[in-house]
Amino acid sequence: MKVIPIFFMACLISACSSNSNTETGDEYEYIETPTSDQIADLLDDDRDGVINARDLCPGTPQGSEIDNDGCGEYLKTSQEMQIRVLFANDSDEINPVFTQQLSELSEFLEEYPSTSIELQGYASRTGTAEHNLDLSKRRADNVRRVLLQNGISPNxxxxxxxxxxxxxxxxxxxxxxxxxxxxxxxxxxYKGEVKKEWTIFTTLPKS
Structure with missing residues (x-):
């Protein structure tokens, strides 16, 4: 007589276990799978090989040598460019022949916004040293004025x-x-490797 209840109890335990597994499986089917939000910007707008999310120097000129942060290396030394504006005797006025070349210089500075430039003025030994020093500064300042008029920042x-x-x-x-x-x-x-250069010359006065 005791065998039947034991067998009956075993069936009940087996049935409960089966129902529990079925219910658990149904629950998993109804649980919404979470989706991850894309936070990092995986695009590479300046095409330097470093994604926007890690690029500390956006807008790097194409072809520049860059580091892991997307930045070009700073030059350790300054570089003198092939630019020369010549003036008439005892004059600080810029000859119109240089207008186009100075526009190209302005475009260069706009293309490489990390660039800063120093203009050096000189004079010939046809006057006093004090006068020539002042004249050389005025010549450099007038070239600077042209660059500022073309949209280059004063600093x-x-x-x-x-x-x-x-x-x-x-x-x-x-x-x-x-x-x-x-x-x-x-x-x-400046940052990166800039190979562009320009030369400004004018015709010398006829003797």
Whole structure:
């Protein structure tokens, strides 16, 4: 008589276990699978190989050598560019022949916004040292004014005047004097590798 109840109890336990598994399976089917939100920006707008989420220097010029943060390396030394504006004797006025070339210089600075530039003014030895120093500064300042008129930020362009202390030519003829009445430019520092350069010349006065 005791065998039947034991068998009956075993069936009940088995049935409960089966129902429990079935209910659990149904619950899993109705649980909504969570979806992860995409927080990081996986795009690479400047195409430098570093995604936007990790790029600390967006807008890097294409072809620049960059580090893991998407930034180009700073130059350790300044680089003098091939720019030369020549002036008439005892004058700080910029000849219109340089207008297009100075526009190209402005475009260069706009293309590389991390660039700053120093303009150096010079004079020939045809006047007093004090006068030539002032004249050289005014020449550099006038070139700076053109760059600012073209939209370049003032804090990116500095000037320095050397007067007649640094000569491009040591001769005493008119050609040598003309070469010494000049403004040159030096790129103080920039990111990446910039290969563009420009040259500004003018015709010398006829003898």
């Amino acid at each position: 990116r362009v500095t000037i320095v005047g050397y007067g007649d202390t640094v000569l491009a030519s040591t001769g005493t003829d008119e050609t040598s004097h003309a070469l010494n009445r000049r403004v040159t430019a030096t790129v103080v520092g």
